[in-house]
Amino acid sequence: MLKRNCFYSKVGFFSKRIILSFSLIFTLFIAINSAQAQDDGIPTDEAVISSGEKLFKANCKVCHAVDQRVVGPALKDVHKRRPVEWIQAFVKNSQKVINSGDDYAVKLYEEYNKTQMTSFDFSDDEILSIIAYLKAESAKEVVAAPQATGGDGEVQQEENTSEYMTIIMIGLIVVLVLILAVLGLIIGVLKKHLNAKEDISEEDKEIVDQKIDLQKFVKSNAFLGIVAFVFTAIVLKSALDGLFTVGVQQGYQPTQPIAFSHKIHAGQYEIDCNYCHTGVRKSKNANIPSPNICMNCHSSIKTDSKEIQKIQAAVDTNTPIEWVRVHNLPDLAYFNHSQHVKVGEIECQTCHGPIEEMDVVYQYSPLTMGWCINCHRETDVNTKGNEYYDKLVKLHNETSKEPMKVEDIGGLECSKCHY
Ligand code: HEC
Ligand code: HEC
Ligand code: HEC
Ligand code: HEC
Ligand code: HEC
Ligand code: HEC
Incomplete structure (x- = not known):
C-alpha cells in the first residue's frame, strides 16, 4: 500500500513539473508573439481582420488581389514595402500623394500607366483593418489556382452522363x-x-x-395504319408544344457580339452586379454597361485580346456595342427592378439564375404572367425598416394571422402590371 502511494505521489510530482514548464514556455511564446505583433502596430485580432476583409472585398477587390496583379499591384506584404501612414494617405487620396512628389508613388503611378486609384473616405482605423487583413493573408501559404465551383462540376457531370x-x-x-x-x-x-x-x-x-414479300407488306392495311398513326402523333405533339410555349423564351441564349463572360467577371473576380448594371437598385431598368465602364479596367487588362480591341474600337468610334437582349417582356407588361431588388430585397439569382456561373447569359425563368403571380402569392412582403408598410402590416394583422404577402398589397391587380 505504502509503496503504491509513494509511486503515485512521485508521478503526481513529475506531472506537475511538466505542466508547469509547459505553461512557462507557452507564456513566453505568447509574450514573444505579441511583442512581435506590437512592433509594426498592425492589429492581429480576428475581429479587426474580418472587418478589414469585408472592406477589402467590397472596395478594393475590383482592382487588387493579394498575390496577383489585377488593375493595381498585388498587395502581398504591402505592410513591409510601405509604412502604415503612407498606405493610409494613399488610400484616402492617392493623387494627393502622387502630386506631392513622393518618389515611390510617382514611380508606381507611371508603372501602372497613370491609372488613377479611387479615393476612399475611410478613417485611419478602417484602413488599418484592411492592412491587418492583407498582412494576415500575406502570411498564408500561396493558395492553389481557384477551384472549380460546385455548380460547374454538376454541369460537367451532366454532360458526361x-x-x-x-x-x-x-x-x-x-x-x-x-x-x-x-x-x-x-x-x-x-x-x-x-x-x-x-x-x-x-x-x-x-x-x-417462303420469301418475305416486301411489296405486299408495304401495301397492307396494317402498315398504312401504323404510318398514319405515327405521322398524326408527331404533328399533334409539335403543335401542342408550340401552343404551350408561345412567347415563352425560357433558355434563350443568343450569341453576343463580344465574348463577355459573367463567369469571369461576376464569378471569378466577384465584381458587384451594380458596378455594371448601374440602374438596378435605382430605376426600372438594370442598364447594360457602356464600353467606357469596361475600359476602366481593360485599358490595362488583356489589351492584346481581339475581344478587348472590339471594345476599344467601340469607344474610339463612339458607337454602342450591339448586345443582343436576352430578357424581354412584351410592351403590355410593366416590371420594375428597384421595386424588387431594393424594396423587396430579392436576389438577382432568384429570377436570373446562377448568372455568376454563366459564360453566356441565358433566360433562366419563364417570365410568364403565371410566374410573376405565383411569386406574388408566395412571397412575404419585406416590411423590415420600411415605415411605409407599418400601417399596412397593422391593418393586415387585424384580419389575418398569415404574414403579409405581395398579393395582399395589390400584387395581383391587373393595373399594377399592365399599363
Ligand atoms: C479602380 C481601381 C482601384 C481600386 C478600387 C483600388 N485601387 Fe489601390 N491601386 C490601384 C492602382 C492602379 C494602383 C497603382 C498606383 C496608381 O496607379 O495610382 C494602386 C496602388 C495601391 C497601393 C500601393 C501598392 C504598392 O505596391 O505599393 C495600395 C496600398 C493600394 N492601392 C491599396 C488599395 C486599397 C486598400 C483599396 C481599397 C480600399 C484600393 N487600393 C482600391 C487601383 C485601385
Ligand atoms: C463587368 C460588367 C458586368 C458585371 C459585373 C455584371 N454584368 Fe450582367 N451584363 C453585362 C453585359 C456587358 C451584359 C450584356 C451582354 C450579355 O448578355 O452577356 C450583361 C447582361 C446581363 C443580363 C442579361 C440582360 C439581357 O439582355 O436580358 C443579366 C440578367 C445580367 N447581366 C445579370 C447580372 C448579374 C445578376 C450580375 C451579378 C451577379 C451581373 N450581371 C454582373 C455586364 C456585367
Ligand atoms: C473591374 C475590372 C473589369 C471590368 C469593369 C471589366 N472587365 Fe473584362 N476582365 C477583367 C479581368 C480581370 C479579366 C480576366 C483577364 C485574364 O484572364 O487575365 C477580364 C476578361 C475579359 C475578357 C476575356 C479576354 C480574353 O481574351 O481572355 C473579355 C472579352 C472581357 N473581359 C470583356 C469585358 C467587357 C465587355 C466589359 C464591360 C462590359 C468588361 N470586360 C469589364 C476585368 C474587368
Ligand atoms: C423579380 C425578378 C427579378 C429580379 C430579382 C431581378 N431581375 Fe433583372 N429582369 C427581370 C425581368 C422580368 C427582366 C425583363 C424586363 C423587361 O423586359 O422589361 C429583367 C431584365 C434584366 C436585364 C436586362 C436589361 C433590363 O433592364 O431590362 C438586366 C441587365 C438585369 N435584369 C439584371 C438584373 C440584376 C443585376 C439583378 C440583381 C441586382 C436583377 N436583374 C434582379 C427580373 C428580375
Ligand atoms: C421572386 C418573386 C417575384 C417575382 C418572380 C416577381 N415579383 Fe413582383 N414583387 C415581388 C415582391 C416581394 C414585391 C413587393 C415589393 C415591395 O415590398 O414593394 C413585388 C412587387 C411588385 C409590384 C408592385 C406591387 C404593389 O402593389 O406595389 C409590381 C407591379 C410587380 N411586382 C410586378 C412584377 C412583374 C410584372 C413580374 C413578372 C415579370 C414580377 N413582379 C415577378 C416579388 C416578385
Ligand atoms: C404580377 C404582374 C401581373 C399581374 C398582376 C397581371 N398580369 Fe397579365 N401579364 C403579366 C406579364 C408579365 C405578361 C406577359 C407574359 C408573357 O409574355 O408570356 C402578362 C400577359 C397578359 C396577357 C396576355 C397578353 C398576350 O399577349 O398573351 C393578358 C390578356 C393579361 N396579362 C391580362 C391580365 C389581367 C386581366 C390581369 C388581372 C386579372 C393581369 N393580367 C394581371 C403580368 C401580370
Missing part, C-alpha cells in the same frame, strides 16, 4: 445489328440444309421456300 448515354445507345445498336446478321447467317445455313433433304413434307417445304 449524356455522353455515356449516347455511347451506350450506339453500342446497343451495333450489338443488335450483329445479332441480326448472325441470325440471318444461321437461317441461310439451315435453309440450305433442309433443301438438301429429300424426305421433307410439302407443307414444310413451303415454309422453307
